[in-house]
Amino acid sequence: MIIKSFSKPIILVGGGIINERLLSSFIKKKLPMIAVDGGANCLTELSIKPDYIIGDLDSLNKKDALIDNNKIIKIAEQDTTDLEKAIYSFDAPAFIALGFGGKRMDHTFAAYHILYKYVHSKNIMLINEEDISYCITGEHQLNLPLNTNIAIIPFHPISFKKSEGLAFPLDNLELKLGSLVSTSNLTYKEHISITPKDNNSPYCMVINHQDLNALEIINLFS
Numbered sequence: 001m002i003i004k005s006f007s008k009p010i011i012l013v014g015g016g017i018i019n020e021r022l023l024s025s026f027i028k029k030k031l032p033m034i035a036v037d038g039g040a041n042c043l044t045e046l047s048i049k050p051d052y053i054i055g056d057l058d059s060l061n062k063k064d065a066l067i068d069n070n071k072i073i074k075i076a077e078q079d080t081t082d083l084e085k086a087i088y089s090f091d092a093p094a095f096i097a098l099g100f101g102g103k104r105m106d107h108t109f110a111a112y113h114i115l116y117k118y119v120h121s122k123n124i125m126l127i128n129e130e131d132i133s134y135c136i137t138g139e140h141q142l143n144l145p146l147n148t149n150i151a152i153i154p155f156h157p158i159s160f161k162k163s164e165g166l167a168f169p170l171d172n173l174e175l176k177l178g179s180l181v182s183t184s185n186l187t188y189k190e191h192i193s194i195t196p197k198d199n200n201s202p203y204c205m206v207i208n209h210q211d212l213n214a215l216e217i218i219n220l221f222s
Contacts, residue, residue: 005091013039014099025214055082094123138199149208152182165189
């Protein structure tokens with residue numbers, strides 16, 4: 001059940017490693033902010049007050065100092081992660097998730113599982129210290145600075161018709177885990193296009209965000 005809908009992209013903050021530069025730039029855009037369980041502890045340390053706190057709340061400290069009780073949403077079910085609880089409880093044009101990796105690999109894999117699971121219904125972006133990850137299907141076009149590190153990781157075997165603007169083209173390549181994946185690619189043009197042969201197979205984009213600002217990151221989905 002959707003608890004609240006937003007007209008703007010929302011920031012989700014978890015308890016992992018957070019890129020504070022990008023968090024600050026998203027805050028300046030006045031985007032709604034949701035603390036996901038232990039992510040509220042991280043925001044407290046940064047003197048940032050979220051709009052809501054959501055999760056099973058097993059990692060939450062100093063609850064009374066954070067936010068009004070009517071803004072704390074406890075979901076007790078244990079069949080999903082706290083990140084997924086936030087994803088299915090809110091609706092927004094995009095979910096920008098910081099702090100969902102970097103400490104435990106099982107948590108990181110669980111976050112990538114969410115990218116795959118909701119690829120057809122939600123725009124979700126994971127941001128760690130250096131990279132942005134999101135899952136898409138079909139043709140994808142984006143603008144990036146020259147020499148940006150980029151990777152295309154298949155969740156299922158996927159064949160590509162062509163790509164433009166990449167140092168190592170995907171033309172007529174099949175990417176498959178255990179066989180071939182496109183890691184450590186680079187942009188040599190500012191406009192990039194990727195065209196798979198199958199518009200329904202999900203694939204993951206991993207992009208270095210060092211030279212990107214908040215608006216450029218948000219526009220990756222448009």
